[in-house]
Amino acid sequence: MHGVKAALRDARYALPGRLGRLLPAPDAQSVARLARRLEQRGIWVTTGYIPGPDAEPAAVAAKNIAVIALLAGQDGTPYLAAKLPTLAFDEPAFATIAQAADSAAMPLLFDAHALKDAGPIHAYLAALLPERPCTGCVLPARWRRSMDDAARLRDTTARLRIVKGEWADPDWPDCDMDHAYRALVETLAGRSAPVAIATHKPELAEHALRTLRAAGTPCELEQLRGLPMRRTTAIARKLGVPVRVYIPFGEGWWPYALDKALARPYLPLWMLRDLIG
Numbered sequence: 675m676h677g678v679k680a681a682l683r684d685a686r687y688a689l690p691g692r693l694g695r696l697l698p699a700p701d702a703q704s705v706a707r708l709a710r711r712l713e714q715r716g717i718w719v720t721t722g723y724i725p726g727p728d729a730e731p732a733a734v735a736a737k738n739i740a741v742i743a744l745l746a747g748q749d750g751t752p753y754l755a756a757k758l759p760t761l762a763f764d765e766p767a768f769a770t771i772a773q774a775a776d777s778a779a780m781p782l783l784f785d786a787h788a789l790k791d792a793g794p795i796h797a798y799l800a801a802l803l804p805e806r807p808c809t810g811c812v813l814p815a816r817w818r819r820s821m822d823d824a825a826r827l828r829d830t831t832a833r834l835r836i837v838k839g840e841w842a843d844p845d846w847p848d849c850d851m852d853h854a855y856r857a858l859v860e861t862l863a864g865r866s867a868p869v870a871i872a873t874h875k876p877e878l879a880e881h882a883l884r885t886l887r888a889a890g891t892p893c894e895l896e897q898l899r900g901l902p903m904r905r906t907t908a909i910a911r912k913l914g915v916p917v918r919v920y921i922p923f924g925e926g927w928w929p930y931a932l933d934k935a936l937a938r939p940y941l942p943l944w945m946l947r948d949l950i951g
Contacts, residue, residue, distance in 0.1 A: 699726075700923040702737065706744035708899075708921055709752065718750030718918040720896060722785055725760050726925030731767035734760050737924060739774040746778035753781040753833070755920065758798060759791050768798075772806065781808035783833055788841045789817060796823065799832065807831035812872075814839025815855040818846040824861045834862060835870040835896060836882070852878055856885075863889035870896040870918065876905040883915050894918050 709719040723737045738754060745752040754775060761767045775782050782802075784795045795811060802809045810833025813820045817839060827834060836858050838851050855873065859882040862869050869891055871882040879895060886893040895910040896918045897903040903919075910917050 699925045702741040719752045720920040722755030724924040724926035731761045731764035735767040742774045755785045783810040786812035817843045837872045868892040872896040879906045
């Protein structure tokens with residue numbers, strides 16, 4: 675029995691990669707087409723490149739630069755979610771991305787990854803902020819360190835996106851993520867630089883957006899493409915808050931998306947509930 679369970683577990687974790695190799699990878703052109711359609715509905719865009727395995731930093735940089743060129747000049751100031759670990763923290767490769775973003779007047783935001791990457795990512799951000807004040811980063815609520823990061827970045831020009839987070843903090847296994855999320859929002863309320871609220875939970879989104887609006891902090895709702903967003907979007911519209919959709923692309927997108935779908939067996943019911951309210 676143990677052998678059967680192990681085989682089923684291995685098959686489950688191998689499935690996203692196998693199926694992902696058979697499915698066409700969304701590319702920069704498809705991101706640009708979707709961004710134009712969303713723009714007609716008054717929805718802004720974020721994008722980020724997810725490479726396949728063993729991608730070289732120069733190739734990853736080229737994909738990021740290509741999507742910057744295609745999105746340049748769109749309404750709502752599209753911004754790029756840069757994934758430093760996919761560049762192996764290669765400074766010359768990242769410098770080419772930053773230069774392209776500067777030329778397109780496009781902000782950069784460093785995506786969160788595993789907790790071990792947080793230190794180097796925040797070091798990059800600290801080095802860039804004096805020259806590129808619109809650069810930002812993600813604050814995962816489930817990491818204990820995020821409260822300190824929020825306090826340190828509160829009165830800077832950094833763009834910030836608050837997420838629940840995918841990678842757990844082993845030193846905080848009993849984290850109440852909704853409580854931690856609200857605590858981050860309350861710490862950042864009153865700052866003058868923008869804060870993106872990235873949650874698909876309607877109650878949490880409304881509390882966060884109301885808190886930031888009441889404090890005079892510029893804010894927006896950011897949603898991941900493919901997840902239910904009808905109810906959260908309605909809340910943002912009611913409050914007069916812009917809505918942005920994060921559109922990942924690249925060879926690594928399908929394996930990533932399929933893995934997350936398999937980890938969320940409740941997703942069809944969630945989508946149905948979103949549709950019927």
